Amino acid sequence: MAPAAMEVAPAPVAVVAVPFPAQGHLNQMLHLSLLLASRGLDVHYAAPAPHVRQARARVQGWDARAVRSLHFATLDIPPYATPPPDPDSPVAFPGHLQPLFDAFCDHAGAPLRRLLEELAASHHRVVVVHDNLVAFPASEASRLPNGDAYALQCVGQSFGAGFKNPSHRLVRALGLPVPSPESFLTEEFMELVARQGGLSVPGAGLLLNSCRALEGEFIDAQAETLSLDGKKLFSIGPLNPVLELDVTTPAPSVQPQPQPRHECMDWLDKQPTSSVLYLCFGTMTSLPGKQIEELAGALQSCEQRFIWVLRDADRADIFAEAGESRHAKLMSEFTRRTEGRGLVITGWAPQLEILAHGATAAFVSHCGWNSLLEGLSHGKPILAWPMHSDQPWNAGYVCGHLKAGIVMRPWEKSRETLPAKEIQEVIKRAIDSDEGIAAQSAAKALAEDVRAAVANGGSSWADMEEFVGRITK
Template sequence: MEANKENVSIVVVPFPAQGHLNQLLHLSIVLSSHGLTVYYAALATHIHQAISRLEGWHASTIDLIRFHELPIPPFASPAPNPNSSLFFPSHLEPLFKAFEDVRPHLANLLRSLSISSRRVVVISDNVISFAASEAAALPNCEPYTFRCVPPSVSLPREGQDSPAGALLRSLGLKAPSTDDWISEEMLAFFRSRSESKPEYSGMLINTCRLIEGEFLDFFMKQQPDFIGKKVFAIGPVNPTVITDQTTKPRHHCLDWLDKQPPASVLYVSFGSNTSISDDQIQQLAIGLLNSEQKFIWVLREADRGDAFTELRENGRQNKLPAGFMGRIHGKGIVIGDWAPQLEILSHKSIACFMSHCGWNSCMESISMGVPMLTWPMHSDQPWNSVLVSDYLKVGVIVRDWKRRKEVLFAVEIEKVIKEVMVGDKGEEIKRRARELREAVRQAVADGGSSHTELISFINHITR
């Protein structure tokens, strides 16, 4: 088997957004740790972004991966508009479209590897169909898709009268509207690419049977993308236990957390590519103050297409109420740059996580046993909010998707924070979150469902 591994090359191609870059870098580390040769193919700036934000692994693990830079012509990298009526990060659309230009360079890499390798395995984000097309064109290449979102996210799109709708009703779940999940322009763009999508040799998913087994069983019988296909639920791909073996300097917020009582701090972050509006910053700030709970709030501008375009002052903190920073002394801190989320969530002082519900954040929070206060913004997040809160029951919805156009007032925010942080309802949610953490950690351990499916995938590609 080892000889077979040496003759197999894996090329991982992430979609160029933080949540995707991160998950596929975690996957690359997992695969390389099993003795496989892994190439992580992305833009130079995104390789830098992914590595600089990586957490939870021993510093030496990154050395096992072969990073391959894909050149791209210059593209626009406009600033985000936090006060837009649509939360989808439309400012990243120039990057998403320009990314198509890496196709010939990826094709060259695959052709080169196909000459020297017995088999080339291409694992690409499921929205990058051209990677699979280039792989399918070579006789010893196999294309696999990697889903960075939960498969159950497709259920709300099926309609109430469909088998999917019947399944949701049987589980007592009400699917959120799919309106405004994504901009119309990007929806058309993704649809046009998926129409020419080739057949994949299999599918990897950053989930586990424990979390979505009921939905996976349904899809294996009902959905063409799953029926008769090789499906490997291998998540979470992020580390589920954090060690102090990184060479990176320790973030100052961790020193502050060390001084706080266990399970006493609320962590607030809305992800890397979304900014809340000026008015909402004001209301959230007041809600945090009035809740009288300790907190860490990541308040930064959303990533641009090139996250390193320029160093600029963080204008989001200028929208805080007058005197806010003085009033939170000793009670909370506001972070204006990138925060080590996985390390924060694993800290004993963290009690809850107010989140936009990106799937990466959901899996990290579940892995660390931290209950969520859900505040979805776009894409898969409205469904993830329901999945976490109403199905897994390890969270509480702060802003329902029906109210996405509204500014949520401080009094409502304060009420939900207290409900979970210090209320009786919060105790049950915290207990369930701890139980789910232990179950997920068992799933990725030797003999667990996710570990077994990972080994099955490795055995399949090295057959």
Template sequence: MPNGSSILENGTKGGADVGVVVVMLPLPAQGHLNQFLHLSRLIAAHGIPVHYAGAATHIRQATHRVHGWDPLAVPNLHFHHLSMPHFQSPPPNPDASTKFPTQLMPVFFATSHLRRPFNALIRNLSVDQKRVVVISDSLMGWVVQDVPSLQNAELYRFRCISAFTTYSFHWERTGKPDVGPEAAGVLNHMPSPEGCFIPEFEEFIKMQRPFWDASSGDLLNSCREIEALFIDLIGKESKTGFQWAIGPLNPVSLTDSINTNRHKSLEWLDRQEKDSVLFVSFGSTTSLSNEQITELGAGLEESGQKFIWVVRDGDRGDVFDDGEAARRAEVPEGYEERVRGRGVVVREWAPQLEILGHPSVGGFMSHCGWNSCMESISMGVPIAAWPMHSDQPRNATLITEVLKMGISLVDWARRNERVGRREIGEGVKKLIASAEGEEMRRRAAELSQSLKEPIAVGGGGRNELESFVAHITR
């Protein structure tokens, strides 16, 4: 990571005064859209105009689902709707042998058509700017391949997964080179990559890699308080020598939340004891079978613990298109009546960050997507890890084996088996109502505090963000 004091601290008012604009280009999947939107807020706060680009439906998705702040109220944040051809997005298949969201592949491949309108946007912005800074998703390389050809444009790659997971895949791909005993101790016991991806997505990833040779540096949604060792290992592999670990991007404190219409689940949480409630949510891409939903519900019920359970199917490429074939995931008939007073079932998009930040929440049953992991760490909530696909199994290893703030609810080697109610119930009790769970809560609280303290004084990931801002406004 390059060193350098912030231009803002040295008296410059921000990028607008030095002719710098930033353009964001996320992959159109919820976890990516969300991280880019949070990063847009942080950079815009430095007085730099930020242009968030994508198809209209995905911009609507990002702004509709964000919690804790209003993206339409940020003066320096602008949205650009890029034209993209219609794509057929099938409904998710809850009974598929793999949990990877195959229904999103049509929209991923359709992003190739964004190259021309995105390049037109960049060229238009570059006319009256000293510098156009493009921050692109690592999986959108083919869209931004023309950026380095512009004389006053710079391209930066943003990685939306953990440094630990990023390096682990690189380490395997490069023949498992020597990394020292500390890193090798965990890397040699990683979950198998089998079942993480489908061949079509692996091919999609390979198609993006050649376009990053001309990038000016990398950004990570992480920080040294969480995974310094693996951030450094990635940095050693950098071709540019420029890397900034600028996370966490999500708000780490909700005291300044602008939401006035509180979700019903938060009102219910207000009436519960501290650390007594389990939050259950598997993110935006997971669809459970009817049989697994039944077992999960029974496990929660039999655990005797309080819970909030988000029951919904994974996203389609267009989350606003219900379609005739859309399935509505449901709990068994009579379930909500049986758990009334002890459990809350939520079927719509839930304010996850605010729920995790509530003092009554003492645990999180999660798929371990990186957004969810970062939000849980930020709010000091331990995790019962139930990974489904992609980076999630390795994020789960980071949570349970490296950070030691969670339990493994599901063995990845048994990923194709239905998880029984007994396993689920015992895991819930272990996390919420045992001495071991209390120790995990203590560890999670320490990690949360380690993030908040440096941010409060401008250090940690925020210090690296200041360094990045100084770099692009140099």
């Protein structure tokens, strides 16, 4: 008689991370996944194939060994259109990505269900962490006898409060303008958000990529609201790696290893301390041609050292053929005239390393939450140029409330071309004026507080420890 087969004890916990398929969301979820894996958890990062590839190709601040500690799962969805971005669209929101967003929300549930059922059979517990733009992963987790779900919010809580309720008492107390969603989102995207629950928290709790140093009152208010439904809030940000602030290079222990050091970093090493303006408008923004000309004219005339990341918004599949850059002719002449005091990067830039570098003085940003956290955690004042989504609110919050920046393009002028003269004036204010010096000081002070939050014993560190303890108990 054959001996009885030995039973294999189920593994304790599997975490399944389901990001929304846009770069700022892919990135934040990947950072969270890596942080959880570094604490010994079994983490599965699940997204459509091009977006798994995208997240891995663009990761910053982690070495190859850390990335290999994750399991990457593909959520197969039907083909979708991948049109190019329209830089002249009256609304800057990347509506060209809507076919991808619809296909993901409509069809990723079935492959996710199969993955969860497989993991549920081999683990005591399956915890789904999903972007709170989408609710279907929580629905799939609820089908499991051993499943839980937590939402990750990839925008600031101050924006989240005002988006849901423009009359929120804390929003009113700030006295900042609250732009209407119709001015920064498309109708199609707002309908998708509504179908997915409108930034609700369908599962056991909410993870915030923020910290009390930045949004303490808003975080506490949301925690109190969630507790009324028996749900828990964990403020665990910033999720991005916080690199050592150094004039030359980041600390070897945190410097990314998958790619060789970018050539711009060697150039930065040769520049004086706090002398370089860094300009980057994110991955979901395309500046109109006339605006690019005005910005180039300003940089050419003001004699300011700079690094300018000039690229159009991502397509739905960033690995699809993009064709010749529309900026090639202008940039050929511009780079000749600014040679020696500026660099133009038309590909992917090592933003974390640039922001951590001591030669970098300030950050001209679209004010996406991800970029703001990266800039402020490295002590760089923000020159705000909001484009869409949460960015108009973020610009007002950072510049008007935190006092860690200066508005370069006011939201009320978002459909106008900002002339070179006005751009130059803001650059001069940011670098030389008392207002600029005050913003620099505020940004450095915030960096200390933000870094303390994620350090051992800090508020974000404690919330992360509590979250890990809760899902592994």
